[in-house]
Amino acid sequence: MIYDLTVTQFIKTLKNLDSFLEKAAGFADSKKFEVDVLLQSRLAPDQFNFIRQVQIACDTAKLGASRLTGKPAPTQEDNEKTLSEVKARIQSVIAYLESFKPEDYKNAGNAVITQPRWEGKTLTGNEYVIHHMIPNLYFHVTTAYSILRHNGVDVGKKDFLGAMPYKLP
């Protein structure tokens, strides 16, 4: 289930995030302003801007997969400035996630997870997924969404949730 929650579903969510960027670009075009204004926007003066929200969402997915499986993640310099660079960052993480198979996650729930910031403290893989990766990913994708929504971009919850795998009656 960790694979479904943090690989398949995160790929879907990052594609949804990419679709917000398409809508942001279209809105900027229609209003004749530079889309960079939206990329630099934030909801509070001491909050990270849109680009940083995307970078953290991407790192949550990428570093999480790496920590859960032990497979090294590509490094990135966090220097994206333009729409196409931000979209490329999202695509690179999607490509990395697509390199995993469900069997790569067979020991993930019991993996011992740590990171420099935790000063030696640890979580199990299951705890890390439930308490950190999932809420953090959705937090930053929703915040990116909210920055656009607040500035008039026509994004809605369907864009955020994406398509449902419904079975017909």
Place this chain on the structure above:
Amino acid sequence: MIYDLTVTQFIKTLKNLDSFLEKAAGFADSKKFEVDVLLQSRLAPDQFNFIRQVQIACDTAKLGASRLTGKPAPTQEDNEKTLSEVKARIQSVIAYLESFKPEDYKNAGNAVITQPRWEGKTLTGNEYVIHHMIPNLYFHVTTAYSILRHNGVDVGKKDFLGAMPYKLP
């Protein structure tokens, strides 16, 4: 794992949401305005206000648990207006979630989930949890957070994520 993801973790997240309300009340007091202003706020004119965000987060948790287990959920009238009413709504859902045990979820992943709005279409319990319940819960809690953050309330990501179950080295 569905129990951990949507009962234990949702209880924690709803308690975090309640803590935002405490901070909102403190901020309103310190600035000498009515906290109702924050409860009625939104980030865009066609977005649901703070109270409605909380109501939907609560219903996502409550109705999800009911659909996954078959246990009837308490009905609520969506008529909360004051801070104490909003807090009571959150507490009522926490109490409902606390009434479940892990064994109530043993068939939840394979349950057939539907709701009137889906016009006969269905999801499995696993699909419903991954594609709908989890992203929807975090979407509305993050949006509620963002409405407060945008209006100057001193909430931060630690308030959103809450305490981590770290094991010491």
